[in-house]
Amino acid sequence: KRNLDEVRSQINSAIRFIMLISIPCAVGMGVLAEPILKLVHLSDETGMAAIMLCYGAVSIVFFSLSTLSNGLLQGINRMKEPVKNAAIALVLHVIVLVVLMLGFDLNIYAVIFANAAFGLIMSFLNALSIRKYVGYRQEIVKTFLIPGLSAGIMGVVVWGVYHGLLYLLRINAIAAVLSIVVGVFVYFALVLLLKGMGETELRRLPKGHLLVKVAKKAHLLR
Numbered sequence: 087k088r089n090l091d092e093v094r095s096q097i098n099s100a101i102r103f104i105m106l107i108s109i110p111c112a113v114g115m116g117v118l119a120e121p122i123l124k125l126v127h128l129s130d131e132t133g134m135a136a137i138m139l140c141y142g143a144v145s146i147v148f149f150s151l152s153t154l155s156n157g158l159l160q161g162i163n164r165m166k167e168p169v170k171n172a173a174i175a176l177v178l179h180v181i182v183l184v185v186l187m188l189g190f191d192l193n194i195y196a197v198i199f200a201n202a203a204f205g206l207i208m209s210f211l212n213a214l215s216i217r218k219y220v221g222y223r224q225e226i227v228k229t230f231l232i233p234g235l236s237a238g239i240m241g242v243v244v245w246g247v248y249h250g251l252l253y254l255l256r257i258n259a260i261a262a263v264l265s266i267v268v269g270v271f272v273y274f275a276l277v278l279l280l281k282g283m284g285e286t287e288l289r290r291l292p293k294g295h296l297l298v299k300v301a302k303k304a305h306l307l308r
Contacts, residue, residue: 112143138194145198158216
């Protein structure tokens with residue numbers, strides 16, 4: 087229909103939604119890397135694996151955005167753009183990997199950082215392509231800054247809750263699960279208080295009408 091205003095609006099909504107979810111997931115995965123691994127593997131021997139998971143958590147954000155932007159480009163009938171951008175990102179990924187392994191002697195950690203770099207480069211190139219073909223300019227504050235700030239505060243709270251519960255209960259599984267639940271509530275409360283999400287956007291989420299009622303009762307929405 088050539089309705090570029092609607093296209094840009096849908097792109098904005100999609101990117102904001104995926105960032106609202108992926109940013110706290112990355113922070114939570116980084117903060118609770120060791121507890122999560124203990125929960126999954128039922129073992130206390132998680133040293134290097136936990137460090138790798140912590141460092142690699144940022145890839146969640148980059149690969150979420152790059153995967154979404156691939157779909158957005160395909161949705162506006164630019165099928166070749168993601169392939170071209172992926173080829174460029176792959177070449178740069180290999181260069182970053184070689185430099186990190188040989189120049190900085192990072193060994194297995196070089197793979198983690200290079201994978202994150204691939205997602206970041208892919209996201210950047212796709213963003214340039216989207217701007218080129220539909221004139222979309224990325225909104226920063228509500229899409230990245232507010233979720234990032236909210237997730238950062240959530241990470242501190244989650245870390246404190248986990249270690250407090252672990253000290254009291256001595257059971258990793260209960261401490262990890264409860265701290266994750268607390269983190270979810272803290273994050274979305276902060277996002278609403280900081281005006282990172284309004285009532286209309288909240289209603290678009292699964293069970294959105296119920297979330298709106300809860301948020302209004304908690305005085306997080308007016």
